[in-house]
Amino acid sequence: QAVVTQEPSLTVSPGGTVTLTCGSSTGAVTSGHYPYWFQQKPGQAPRTLIYDTNNKHSWTPARFSGSLLGGKAALTLSGAQPEDEADYYCFLSYDGPRVFGGGTKLTVL
Amino acid sequence: EEQLVESGGGLVQPGGSLRLSCAASGFTFSRYWMHWVRQAPGKGLVWVARINSDGSAINYADSVKGRFTGSRDTAKNTLYLQMNSLRAEDTAVYYCVGTGKVSYWGQGTLVTVSP
Numbered sequence: 001q002a003v004v005t006q007e008p009s010l011t012v013s014p015g016g017t018v019t020l021t022c023g024s025s026t027g028a029v030t031s032g033h034y035p036y037w038f039q040q041k042p043g044q045a046p047r048t049l050i051y052d053t054n055n056k057h058s059w060t061p062a063r064f065s066g067s068l069l070g071g072k073a074a075l076t077l078s079g080a081q082p083e084d085e086a087d088y089y090c091f092l093s094y095d096g097p098r099v100f101g102g103g104t105k106l107t108v109l
Numbered sequence: 110e111e112q113l114v115e116s117g118g119g120l121v122q123p124g125g126s127l128r129l130s131c132a133a134s135g136f137t138f139s140r141y142w143m144h145w146v147r148q149a150p151g152k153g154l155v156w157v158a159r160i161n162s163d164g165s166a167i168n169y170a171d172s173v174k175g176r177f178t179g180s181r182d183t184a185k186n187t188l189y190l191q192m193n194s195l196r197a198e199d200t201a202v203y204y205c206v207g208t209g210k211v212s213y214w215g216q217g218t219l220v221t222v223s224p
Contacts (some may be wrong), residue, residue, distance in 0.1 A: 001171060089153065096168045
């Protein structure tokens with residue numbers, strides 16, 4: 001089974017920009033992996049921020065964007081807010097199984 | 110309003126069974142693939158199973174293959190997960206999740222496997 005890798009933790013200053021990445025042990029991540037990004041705050045259910053690489057939901061703040069970058073899926077947060085402090089998970093589709101990354105704990109400090 | 114509501118969790122002994130349900134509303138449930146995802150206490154998200162739009166194709170994580178069975182009833186707008194031969198390591202909050210533009214999450218239902 002493929003392994004999906006994320007940075008375990010990142011820190012961003014309020015108002016700053018940070019990019020979270022999502023890599024695959026099988027090689028480059030492409031649009032064919034249909035990357036998703038989920039946000040989870042303590043004690044809450046996750047919610048989907050990005051689906052199919054770069055599509056946003058109506059509730060996704062405009063400061064979040066998804067892309068492919070250097071063979072990985074990427075989630076960029078531009079203009080971080082204190083409320084963005086959370087765990088972020090990426091999710092990739094393979095031929096059959098789906099795999100989550102281990103999550104990135106984002107601190108806004 | 111689009112909504113997913115899971116139910117059916119609880120305390121079960123090792124080797125026991127449970128059936129989880131996920132009731133969908135506010136969107137055309139029959140059009141979309143659905144996933145089951147779980148999260149053990151203090152741990153990350155783990156994919157469990159994917160069911161295609163008509164329930165004819167289902168994929169499972171290796172850790173549950175042969176023990177869990179996913180299904181859906183489009184007339185009832187409900188997704189199911191039959192869990193047999195439960196183990197302590199199956200203890201988790203179980204979520205149903207939509208796909209694509211209906212990638213909503215339910216609030217989860219807690220399954221605890223313990224003597």
